[in-house]
Amino acid sequence: MKIHALATGAVRVKHSFLFPKSGMRRQLDLFLPGPWSDPLPIHCWAVEHEGRLLLIDSGETAGARNIPFARFELSPEQELPGAMAEAGLSLDEVSEVILTHHHGDHVDGLVHVGAPARIHDAELEFAGQAFPALMRRVLRQPLPPGFAPVPFALDDGPFGAFDRSRRLSLDGRILAVQTPGHTPGHVSVICIDDEGRHVMLAGDVTDTLEQLLSRRADAVGPDPKVHVATLETILAHCRRHPTVYLPSHDPGSAARLAGSVTVD
Numbered sequence: 001m002k003i004h005a006l007a008t009g010a011v012r013v014k015h016s017f018l019f020p021k022s023g024m025r026r027q028l029d030l031f032l033p034g035p036w037s038d039p040l041p042i043h044c045w046a047v048e049h050e051g052r053l054l055l056i057d058s059g060e061t062a063g064a065r066n067i068p069f070a071r072f073e074l075s076p077e078q079e080l081p082g083a084m085a086e087a088g089l090s091l092d093e094v095s096e097v098i099l100t101h102h103h104g105d106h107v108d109g110l111v112h113v114g115a116p117a118r119i120h121d122a123e124l125e126f127a128g129q130a131f132p133a134l135m136r137r138v139l140r141q142p143l144p145p146g147f148a149p150v151p152f153a154l155d156d157g158p159f160g161a162f163d164r165s166r167r168l169s170l171d172g173r174i175l176a177v178q179t180p181g182h183t184p185g186h187v188s189v190i191c192i193d194d195e196g197r198h199v200m201l202a203g204d205v206t207d208t209l210e211q212l213l214s215r216r217a218d219a220v221g222p223d224p225k226v227h228v229a230t231l232e233t234i235l236a237h238c239r240r241h242p243t244v245y246l247p248s249h250d251p252g253s254a255a256r257l258a259g260s261v262t263v264d
């Protein structure tokens with residue numbers, strides 16, 4: 001198995017996005033003036049295994065509009081085709097795309113992919129609800145043209161500390177697990193590497209490893225309690241299995257993947 005970190009440009013987010021207050025201020029502060037972070041990577045991942053090439057998420061595109069709490073920094077050359085070429089990979093070889101959740105910085109790159117895409121059924125249902133649809137209109141963040149991923153159920157039973165999972169490879173070494181919080185149907189993908197470590201491609205479960213270890217809910221999830229419960233489950237999983245934890249926007253993710261650095 002080989003896992004590649006692909007970076008499709010960067011995003012700056014408001015400090016209040018990374019370190020939200022509790023109560024009303026959690027989401028309100030996103031729309032008020034405030035300091036901004038350094039650029040954070042927009043990662044997606046390519047996994048070579050069993051003669052197939054899986055993409056986990058598809059990254060952002062240069063046409064993404066800034067929103068009150070996120071500013072995108074990427075050129076057309078940094079979109080998925082360029083990121084894949086930099087890793088020595090070709091889009092023609094992609095077998096399928098697994099989406100962690102429906103946000104633009106994870107799905108917009110699908111415009112470059114001919115292979116089928118799949119998404120957790122609960123996430124597809126959430127994306128179609130009135131409130132997320134309204135937010136996409138208000139923030140001018142439409143789903144990419146032709147967005148029609150095939151839904152899958154997490155019906156392959158428990159895996160490690162997770163109650164529900166779905167096998168994504170024949171040998172069961174690549175799985176989706178439920179990690180609700182950032183969005184209700186969010187999944188993470190766990191790859192069991194050749195040394196038996198669990199490499200967790202965590203999407204936006206948290207923005208950083210620090211946020212996981214601090215058990216801090218984010219500013220955008222509908223229910224902070226659900227989010228914190230997921231973080232506890234992930235930490236329980238990390239205690240059972242050596243796990244390399246890789247959120248999409250953590251500036252440390254690529255180095256932790258390269259060095260197989262597990263959560264203590």
Ligand SMILES: [Zn+2]
Binds near residue numbers: 103
């Ligand atoms: Zn997201």
Ligand SMILES: [Zn+2]
Binds near residue numbers: 105203204248
């Ligand atoms: Zn994201």
